[in-house]
Amino acid sequence: MSEQRVALVTGSSSGIGAAVARRLAEAGFRVVVNSARSVEAGEALAAELPDAVYRQADVSDERQAAGLVAAAVEAYGRLDVLVNCAGTTRFIPHDDLEAATPDIWRLLYDVNVIGVWQTITAAVPHLKETGGSVVNISSQAGVRPGGSSIPYAVSKAAVNHMTKLLAKTLGPDVRVNAVAPGFVDTPWFDGVEGADAAKAHVAGAVPLRRVGRPEDIAQAVCDLAHASYITGEVLLVDGGGHLLG
Ligand code: NAD
Numbered sequence: 001m002s003e004q005r006v007a008l009v010t011g012s013s014s015g016i017g018a019a020v021a022r023r024l025a026e027a028g029f030r031v032v033v034n035s036a037r038s039v040e041a042g043e044a045l046a047a048e049l050p051d052a053v054y055r056q057a058d059v060s061d062e063r064q065a066a067g068l069v070a071a072a073v074e075a076y077g078r079l080d081v082l083v084n085c086a087g088t089t090r091f092i093p094h095d096d097l098e099a100a101t102p103d104i105w106r107l108l109y110d111v112n113v114i115g116v117w118q119t120i121t122a123a124v125p126h127l128k129e130t131g132g133s134v135v136n137i138s139s140q141a142g143v144r145p146g147g148s149s150i151p152y153a154v155s156k157a158a159v160n161h162m163t164k165l166l167a168k169t170l171g172p173d174v175r176v177n178a179v180a181p182g183f184v185d186t187p188w189f190d191g192v193e194g195a196d197a198a199k200a201h202v203a204g205a206v207p208l209r210r211v212g213r214p215e216d217i218a219q220a221v222c223d224l225a226h227a228s229y230i231t232g233e234v235l236l237v238d239g240g241g242h243l244l245g
Contacts, residue, residue, distance in 0.1 A: 006076040008032040010059050010119060011086030013042035015186030019214030020083050023222045025049040032072040059086045059115035069122035079126040081225045084116045085137045091192055092149035105151045112155035133175040135221045136163050140182045140238045160234045167232030175231040177224040182238025184212035207240030
């Protein structure tokens with residue numbers, strides 16, 4: 001087994017995932033960059049990092065999720081850190097119950113919950129070999145009642161609970177933690193009505209008086225990936241937003 005540690009970051013062609021990939025590369029990891037669709041952006045990021053490859057895969061597809069983990073191990077011979085950042089949403093006012101259709105629930109669960117589950121289960125045998133760890137990107141919306149839609153918030157609450165259950169189950173071999181970001185300025189909000197107003201509101205209200213940057217989340221992910229005695233933790237990275245009434 002080669003000595004240099006290897007990280008797989010799902011959903012890393014842009015936003016938070018791209019910042020995580022950069023940060024882990026700075027920390028000396030070889031990195032596998034992934035996205036379901038934005039191939040050019042993913043390949044460009046991999047080319048920019050000192051030692052990285054890009055692999056396209058949709059984590060909501062069981063075969064593709066398993067294939068992604070296999071491709072990472074094939075490329076670099078080991079896996080030390082899995083960061084589940086791939087996620088999706090639909091922006092739906094919480095009081096518009098009819099708009100949150102069962103199809104939308106299924107779509108968000110397929111990516112945000114089952115996608116995370118099936119990537120982790122494929123990765124566990126390899127993480128056990130290296131004593132590695134998982135960091136899931138959930139959301140403040142999974143901790144407090146808010147967020148882009150009810151199905152999204154519930155899917156992220158499921159990720160938080162999955163994180164704790166798996167931490168209990170996979171110890172002492174594999175640590176499992178989550179980072180729950182507040183509002184972070186990324187392409188996630190491109191073209192979303194009201195996003196600028198929401199951003200200004202958050203920046204004016206949270207104790208740290210600004211919205212998050214992808215690098216803020218990447219720092220926390222990297223810290224948890226290295227934190228040898230932390231497992232089952234859901235770390236809010238929200239500028240203190242959870243302190244507001
Ligand atoms: P983004 O749109 O910039 O990034 C999303 C990434 O996920 C992209 O790389 C996209 O290609 C990838 N992706 C989407 N579906 C996928 C799939 N099925 N398989 C593989 N890759 C897929 O947005 P972002 O803000 O960087 O979001 C990243 C994560 O952070 C998401 O899980 C999101 O829920 C979470 N999050 C974001 C915020 C925020 O304010 N931006 C807040 C809390 C949580």
